[in-house]
Amino acid sequence: MENNNLINWLFKTNAVRICPENKPFWYTSSKIGPYYINTHFLYGSEEKANSLLKVIDVCKENKMDCSEIILELAHKNFETDEIFRGLITTMCEYIKSNIDIKDIGYISGGERRDWFFSLIVADILKIPHITIFKDLTAVLYKDGVSSEVTDLGGANVLHIADIITEASSYVRAWIPAVNKLKGNLKYSLVVIDRLQGGTEKLKDADVESHALMNVDKGLFDGALSGGHISSEQYGLLMKYLDNPTGTMKEFLINNPEFLENSLNADAKTAQRARICIEEDIYGLK
Numbered sequence: 001m002e003n004n005n006l007i008n009w010l011f012k013t014n015a016v017r018i019c020p021e022n023k024p025f026w027y028t029s030s031k032i033g034p035y036y037i038n039t040h041f042l043y044g045s046e047e048k049a050n051s052l053l054k055v056i057d058v059c060k061e062n063k064m065d066c067s068e069i070i071l072e073l074a075h076k077n078f079e080t081d082e083i084f085r086g087l088i089t090t091m092c093e094y095i096k097s098n099i100d101i102k103d104i105g106y107i108s109g110g111e112r113r114d115w116f117f118s119l120i121v122a123d124i125l126k127i128p129h130i131t132i133f134k135d136l137t138a139v140l141y142k143d144g145v146s147s148e149v150t151d152l153g154g155a156n157v158l159h160i161a162d163i164i165t166e167a168s169s170y171v172r173a174w175i176p177a178v179n180k181l182k183g184n185l186k187y188s189l190v191v192i193d194r195l196q197g198g199t200e201k202l203k204d205a206d207v208e209s210h211a212l213m214n215v216d217k218g219l220f221d222g223a224l225s226g227g228h229i230s231s232e233q234y235g236l237l238m239k240y241l242d243n244p245t246g247t248m249k250e251f252l253i254n255n256p257e258f259l260e261n262s263l264n265a266d267a268k269t270a271q272r273a274r275i276c277i278e279e280d281i282y283g284l285k
């Protein structure tokens, strides 16, 4: 795709965050790193994304209503927001050019941030949508109607997600949920692949992995030349991209208080820090 567009949109919506000095982000995988991408900000802005998340948090309590509510809001936003419209149009074009549409029986999306993208893409491509919840239950949304679903008869499914790092959400939730429905999660399309093992994990599970964009040097080259990051930040990011584990191991050795502080932080951070220590992810023992 026109990577430059996507890079501009990511920075314009403040979706890419670079950590303050000595304060790396925690990731789902219980690893740490210097950047975090809030892909769902491509809905137009942080404020718009948060307001859709708020609606989702309420409407997901009623599983039969929620697909329609989210899709309607996404359509309205598609009409008025240039960035969101550009992104969704690019996703649809990517699918048409790179995947045999006739081979896709269903498009799925998982709670919550996948739904920003999966429902509207399915609707535009006229493919039924499987709305998957965190408890691994699912609802079929087809021709404007939600219904219960138990058997997809072996049909192929394209799962659409915001971003993959290690594809842990696919392995933990989305693949088992589609298998339970006797579907075949054959394809994955994400907006961003952080290139940290996700594609390989998907390949092991027989899932063909697609991404509109990979996080590599090119993203941060664009950020530097566009004046979005400083040359100091750029240097740190290059070091991390070159050797994510080694760079963060060195950081933890030089900043032993970081893990200690994380253990005393909010519940999610503390849990990630605990796993990082217990599994000795950085080989510090």
Ligand SMILES: O=C(O)c1cc(=O)[nH]c(=O)n1[C@@H]1O[C@H](COP(=O)(O)O)[C@@H](O)[C@H]1O
Binding pocket: 026, 027, 028, 029, 035, 036, 037, 038, 039, 162, 163, 164, 165, 166, 167, 168, 169, 170, 198
């Ligand atoms: O935690 C992450 O790895 C992560 C990094 C990032 O830059 N942006 C981001 O949104 N994430 C979160 O991590 C999930 C993907 O991680 P995996 O399931 O390991 O591929 C996403 O669904 C997000 O919840």
